[in-house]
Amino acid sequence: MSKMKNGNGNGNGKTAKTPKGLSPIAAPLDYDKLVLDAGDFEVVGTDIEKSMAMVRPSISYWKDAWRRLKKNRVAIVCLAFIALMAIGSVVLPMVSPFSFREQHWDEVEVPAFTVCEQADAAGVGHMHIFGTDKLGRDQWTRVWSGGQVSLFIGFMAAVTNFVIGLPYGSLSGFVGGRLDNVMMRAVEVINGIPYLIVVTLLMVVLPGGIPTIILAMAIVGWTGLARLVRGQVVSIKEQEYVIAARTMGASRSRLIFRHIMPNTLSVVIVSTTMAIPGAIFTEAFLSFIGIGVPDPYASWGSLCQNAQSSIFINPALLLIPAAFISLTMLSLNLFGDALRNVLDPRMRR
């Protein structure tokens, strides 16, 4: 709007260039009488060096993403929390005076911060920070070693999804045609079967244990990522820059690894991050119904399951692992959200 008002104005003397022979303060310019000749202009020329020079350091996509991620305080707090959980799960059970399977029969379901007085225990004189469970095992050690199991399963399940889903989706999308059709129909059929039911069924049949849980999740879990990657590859394949590269004679592998793969990465990373809380949730569910991590090993889900019988007497036994699961899932979800915002070019402004 404002532009139009100025448009028909007759320069009010403050125009940048004042023609020769006219006083700068000369009132309204009379454009009809204005005569310009070649002498009014001079060739500035182009300084190749200057125009090609980088004014600011080049920022790669990943650097930029990291820079914007750092600005998001919630994401950084979540990332720190996840790192803390991971480090704590690895280190704390190792430095704990108690073992996750060691029982203290004189100290069953003691409240938090009770000092261990069982003479034959290695950790005598140390504190049961979260108390003990109904079998007299140190809850602090169990919660942290449970974190080890839960986080490991979550991470591995996400990685296996990635390992199967990414090549499957890329191949299907890149080759296209009949192969694509057949591969995607297969995914659709597998997708039609409810995930948790198949995992439960597999867990019933296969021998229990952590590798089985990961395997069961991997068998049916990869379809989502495969679909996502395929969709990305199909759309990127037709982009002008890929066609340009192909026209210029880029080899197939160069097209895939140099032009297509890097551009699917952001979607893949976000989806993999989001798969971790999903897998932790599934593991908790399986352990909760009693077919997940076998005793004496602990996971956050099995800790909740073991504590359920004494919920009204000793709620802390349930509330602590429950809080650990919830907070970790919360952090992973929030971090995944932030990552999506950062990595998605459409969110840029």
Next chain:
Amino acid sequence: MFKFIGNRIVFALLALWLLATVTFFLMQAMPGDPFLKPKALPESVEKNIRAKWGLDKPVVVQYLVYLGNAVTGDFGYSYYYKGSRTVAEVIGAGFPASADLGIRSLTIAVILGLLLGIVAALNAGKAADAFAMFLAILGVSVPAFVLAYLVQYFIAYKLTAAVKPVLGFRLFPITGWKAYDFRTTFGFKVLPVIALSFGSMATISRLMRSSMLDVISSDYIKTAKAKGLSRNAVIAKHMIRNSVLPIVTVLGPMAAAIMTGTFVIESIFGVPGMGRLYITSVQNQDYTVIMGTTLFYGAFLIFMNLLVDIAYGLIDPRIRLAD
């Protein structure tokens, strides 16, 4: 359109067949045999029993018989329940309670989720938005069984005990399902429904919010405002109608989430439904019931997904064209 629906039906049937096959062969691969008993049967008796149940036939024949029976809903007898209850009977006994719980939860999740999402989008960036989204991210992050225990402990145990002297009856029982008194019947259902619907509600509200925000910034909303429509008319007729579409697509997975949610919720609240039945049959290794319920659940979910696909195709013509 018919081609689209036909296509969907073919895939649903394929998925169902695959599930039935996987279930059958997994159960075949299972270690153990009904005849592995401490007291060995005489050979002739065992042979007769095998012949009676068709276990002497080749696996392929057994498989075909199984498929034929499954189509008619005959899954044999439960291993665990005495008195030769058929799997169909066991499922039939558990289904009503689960359906009751599931339908209530799904309805509440959809209504509250939509409402929360709409409020959040209309107040984007304000306190109401932050609150709604905090609730939503909490709902996505807290596992259903944790929430179930929280409400059981704090509401059914602490709060109910606190208000019992005032009310004269137990407001929310800790577990159980049916009672003769209306007040208590209602009380039995509130907490399981809260625990079951919260996660789905959160998912719906997040989706609704982002879909709504997409719509709000589109040109036809500007047009609607510019031509002088009232705010309410713009919201109801232009924004909500157009942004509610993506919600339809999650109804299939949502039904799955609520259904698998019933596994733990029913166990925790002692609801005699199919979910608890499934868990107990898994724990008791009652294989025929596991097979039967797995197929029942699978068929139910595949059917739900089919309905959602068709409904979406009807509502949004672009889906049909793309297929």
